Amino acid sequence: MAKARLAVSLYVGLVHGPVRDKAGSEVTTSVTNLDIHDIARTCRTFGVACYFIITPLQIQHELVNRILGHWESDKGSLYNPDRSDALATTTLVKTILDAQSAIEASEGKKPLLVVTGAQLKGDGDESRLAQQAILDQRPILLLFGTGWGLLASTTDQADFRLGPITSCARDDYNHLSVRSAVAIYVDRLARSLCSP
Amino acid sequence: MAKARLAVSLYVGLVHGPVRDKAGSEVTTSVTNLDIHDIARTCRTFGVACYFIITPLQIQHELVNRILGHWESDKGSLYNPDRSDALATTTLVKTILDAQSAIEASEGKKPLLVVTGAQLKGDGDESRLAQQAILDQRPILLLFGTGWGLLASTTDQADFRLGPITSCARDDYNHLSVRSAVAIYVDRLARSLCSP
Numbered sequence: 098m099a100k101a102r103l104a105v106s107l108y109v110g111l112v113h114g115p116v117r118d119k120a121g122s123e124v125t126t127s128v129t130n131l132d133i134h135d136i137a138r139t140c141r142t143f144g145v146a147c148y149f150i151i152t153p154l155q156i157q158h159e160l161v162n163r164i165l166g167h168w169e170s171d172k173g174s175l176y177n178p179d180r181s182d183a184l185a186t187t188t189l190v191k192t193i194l195d196a197q198s199a200i201e202a203s204e205g206k207k208p209l210l211v212v213t214g215a216q217l218k219g220d221g222d223e224s225r226l227a228q229q230a231i232l233d234q235r236p237i238l239l240l241f242g243t244g245w246g247l248l249a250s251t252t253d254q255a256d257f258r259l260g261p262i263t264s265c266a267r268d269d270y271n272h273l274s275v276r277s278a279v280a281i282y283v284d285r286l287a288r289s290l291c292s293p
Numbered sequence: 294m295a296k297a298r299l300a301v302s303l304y305v306g307l308v309h310g311p312v313r314d315k316a317g318s319e320v321t322t323s324v325t326n327l328d329i330h331d332i333a334r335t336c337r338t339f340g341v342a343c344y345f346i347i348t349p350l351q352i353q354h355e356l357v358n359r360i361l362g363h364w365e366s367d368k369g370s371l372y373n374p375d376r377s378d379a380l381a382t383t384t385l386v387k388t389i390l391d392a393q394s395a396i397e398a399s400e401g402k403k404p405l406l407v408v409t410g411a412q413l414k415g416d417g418d419e420s421r422l423a424q425q426a427i428l429d430q431r432p433i434l435l436l437f438g439t440g441w442g443l444l445a446s447t448t449d450q451a452d453f454r455l456g457p458i459t460s461c462a463r464d465d466y467n468h469l470s471v472r473s474a475v476a477i478y479v480d481r482l483a484r485s486l487c488s489p
Contacts, residue, residue, distance in 0.1 A: 102461055103461070131327060134470065135470040135472060135473055138468055138469055138470055138473065139469060139470075139473050141466055141468070142458065142460065142466055142467060142468070142469055143460045144460055144461075182466065183466075183468065262338065262480070264338065264339045264340055264480075264483045264484070264487065265298055265299065265340075265483070265487035270337055270338055270378065270379075271338060272334050272337070272338070272379065273334055273335060273338055273476070274330065274331040274334055274335075274472070276331060276470070276472055276473060276476075277331055277334065277335050277472060277473065277475075277476035278476075279473075280469070280472075280473035280474075280476040280477050281476050281477060281480045284458070284460075284477045284480070284481075285480075287460045287461070288460070291460065291461035
């Protein structure tokens with residue numbers, strides 16, 4: 098896991114299943130090559146300790162491990178060493194609980210489970226979350242849902258719900274791609290976690 | 294063009310050509326479906342007045358217009374109205390100058406030409422840029438390069454160079470995807486342009 102210089106360690110999890118589909122039913126979405134790369138590069142840039150790709154499907158684990166293996170190989174890492182560097186902090190797990198356990202094993206403390214979602218009623222902004230994590234000296238696991246978002250059973254059990262991304266220019270339009278949402282939340286949170 | 298409520302109008306341009314390739318030569322990159330959608334959704338969320346896709350290749354204009362046409366059609370807009378809404382502010386032009394001229398025609402003022410780049414020596418941050426634009430009451434055209442970035446001849450003629458995206462946790466790693474970089478710069482700049 099990368100050495101972070103944030104006030105507390107920050108972890109990102111991209112949940113592929115179970116999540117909601119357009120009709121609100123529980124589904125498992127496919128991992129996409131671009132979500133792996135874009136989010137790994139964001140995580141690497143901001144010193145995220147580990148990027149968890151969360152999917153219960155064994156066949157998806159095999160596929161993603163082939164992709165990660167390519168960039169670990171001499172061929173991939175010689176062609177684009179920065180890409181292989183970014184992917185070094187990417188880890189596959191089957192459940193959110195597995196990600197929480199891995200963090201607890203590494204940090205000796207349970208992480209604050211933090212959820213995001215375009216429709217969530219937030220408990221506060223990134224600055225408030227950073228204050229709480231620093232006060233408790235607990236690492237943060239920031240979860241994002243693919244598909245139509247995280248299940249209510251996931252967001253209900255979270256320690257902190259981050260409010261939707263807003264702008265003075267917005268008119269309730271809030272349909273960022275998960276790649277863009279991760280970039281914005283991680284940028285905002287990393288700045289709040291940078292020691293003065 | 295969308296109605297913005299930012300202190301000055303903000304425009305985004307994604308330059309596909311001419312840009313640099315890995316060896317530093319001038320090339321034109323292909324427009325990708327994902328860059329169209331992700332960046333259009335970011336622009337729509339933050340009230341960007343228009344998202345210019347800039348490529349000199351006529352054949353690419355035909356391809357992109359087919360994609361935009363699908364989402365304007367009844368079929369695309371009924372399936373996902375938010376997606377067709379985002380793409381309504383997306384426009385194809387052949388050159389950076391064409392984008393500047395379109396903005397001047399719409400606003401009655403030349404835009405501040407602002408460039409970004411992982412290796413640029415910046416003139417300041419988003420807050421400083423916003424102050425300058427508000428003082429001059431000029432719209433902003435924020436340019437991003439695909440491939441290995443904008444040409445020196447483009448960055449040299451800019452009115453303002455935004456510094457690279459940094460974090461206290463960084464160790465000079467700065468290889469965000471263009472989609473993530475657009476999301477972060479537009480979020481930061483839109484917040485600086487929100488009237489108090």
